[in-house]
Amino acid sequence: MTATTSSTSGTASRPGGRSAKVRAAVHRAVQVVVSEDSLDVLTIPVIAARAGVHATTVYRRWGTVGDLLADVATSRFTGDLVVPDTGSLRGDLERYAFDLAKDLGDPDTLALVRATIGTGGEQGAAACRGERERGLDAILERERARGGQPPALEHTTDGVLAPLYYRAVFTDLPLTTEWARDLVARLLPDDDA
Amino acid sequence: MTATTSSTSGTASRPGGRSAKVRAAVHRAVQVVVSEDSLDVLTIPVIAARAGVHATTVYRRWGTVGDLLADVATSRFTGDLVVPDTGSLRGDLERYAFDLAKDLGDPDTLALVRATIGTGGEQGAAACRGERERGLDAILERERARGGQPPALEHTTDGVLAPLYYRAVFTDLPLTTEWARDLVARLLPDDDA
DNA sequence: GCACAAACGCAGCGATCACTGCAATCCAAA
DNA sequence: TTTGGATTGCAGTGATCGCTGCGTTTGTGC
Incomplete structure (x- = not known):
């Protein structure tokens, strides 16, 4: 509840500390519940029970299922x-x-994405993109450094990222x-190999 | 829309009857709640109250928020x-x-899509596509009848539908x-006007 | 107009949820 | 080792949810 976004891992992210373990357990529990059970039991007490943690802890650290999903999606897709x-x-x-097709083709990942979009709101949806576009931009930038003339990031996003996400x-x-x-192949001109 | 009569509205779809009015009121209420309120209050009693209908009715006709959302999305996108x-x-x-950009650009529509994806499961996501691909196919078929050689439906979906949905x-x-x-422009060859 | 079936309103039940003080525990720094 | 801050566990509360008999109303066919 205290600024869930930035401080979620803020004071509680010392590697190896109990907070980090709880966080990891809760994240795993979210993935399990999202994958196995129906979406309507995706609730704090259920997740907490799966994680072997008290519901109070989850309420205090994340507050809402939406915020929790957004957090899980963020650390999953970055x-x-x-x-x-x-x-x-x-x-x-x-x-x-x-790689992206393989990732999005995984039913568990897809379930997480769908649930996050629905419950996580605007920032949840953004978290599902993660750093994908940044990775795409890095590829294009490297080609530019090579002296090539790659398509714009927007075109590449429309041509590769969007169809993968849409179809999934x-x-x-x-x-x-x-x-x-x-x-x-449809994005790049056919002249070079 | 005559197709919708088969499933949910089966016995209750005589136009003008009370059932149809209740159905319409509930559908409107879903849209209102999805648009205005937070997603975590998207529950049967809240929707029923907004619609001026008893929650029992909604429970009996739809059963789950997911089914209700899928029904709303179906009749909204077909x-x-x-x-x-x-x-x-x-x-x-x-x-x-x-047209699609204008539709998906509407925040209310987008909220409905997001909520349906999250809660409506596989069929909910399918309902959000609605008859879009069929409309696209009709356009391509007409071009084919004109003697032209339009791109395949798959390519058109990847090039137009997917980016619109992804970006939205x-x-x-x-x-x-x-x-x-x-x-x-990127989908079609540049030779013709 | 009458009877029948379907849909709706109503009240209430158990179960779960979201949340809150208080005590115990853990980790890090001195 | 000790101290201090932060995190977690615990028990309990009010509110809401999902659901179920039962009576009432609505709409249709005879």
């Missing part, structure tokens, strides 16, 4: 996506798309690697 | 989107994109008409 470096723009983008969230179509490769 | 017919593929797609749901960027026009 930092674990390594920016590929294959040497070519096309290779980087394809690798990027494959709104449809039940599979996120195949062939389709992901097509997305990159 | 039938109200007229397929444009401007005479050219580009004109049709641009008009389609403009996951970002706070505005859905401008210029950007929507760009989406169509």
Whole structure:
């Protein structure tokens, strides 16, 4: 409740401390509940019980299920996506798309995304993007440093990120690697290999 | 909209009857609550109170907030989107994109989409797509009848639908008409006007 | 006009939720 | 080791939720 956003991990993030363990346990519990159970039991007491923590703790540190989901989504979608470096723009983008497709194709991840969008509000939805666009920008920047002329970040987002998210969230179509490769192929001109 | 009669409104869809009025009132109440209040008060009693209906009625007809949201989203996103017919593929797609951008740009609509994704599960997310892809397919089919060679439905979905939904749901960027026009321009080859 | 079925309103039940003082515990610094 | 601040556990409260019989009203067919 005390500025959930910044200070959630603020005073309680000394690695190895009890706070950090509680935080990790709660995060795991959220993922488990979101994945296994129905969405209508996604409540603080249930999560706390799954985490082996008292509900009071969760109420005090996060306050709302929405804030908790946004926090989980933030730490889930930031930092674990390594920016590929294959040497070519096309290779980087394809690798990027494959990784993202694999990630969003995971039912657990998808359930977390959907729940976070619904309950986490505006910042929850933003947390689901995480650092994806930053990673994309890094790829384009590297190509620029190589002397190439990559498409704009906006075009790349529209052409690669958006279809992956849309198909994952709104449809039940599979996120195949062939389709992901097509997305990159349609974005880049066909002249180079 | 005649399709909706099959499931939820089955016995209660005689136009003008009391059931239909209750249904409409509840649907309006859902939209109001989703738009104005926080998402955590999106509960049957609150919706029923807003609609001037007893909660028992809502429990019996819909059962769950998720089912109710899916029903609202279904009737909201099916039938109200007229397929444009401007005479050219580009004109049709641009008009389609403009309409969709305007629709998804509405905060109330967006709130409904987000809530439905979160609470309505798989079918809720599918309901948010509604008949959009069918409308897109109609546009492409008309171009095909004209003798043209429009892009595949999958490509059009990835190039127009997906970016619109992604930007609306996951970002706070505005859905401008210029950007929507760009989406169509990037999808179609530049040779024709 | 009458009877029948469906839908709705009403009151109340158990269960759960969100939240709050107070005590105990833990971690870090002196 | 001791001290101080912060975090967590505990028990309890009011409020709300989801749901269920029962009576009433509405709309339709005879």
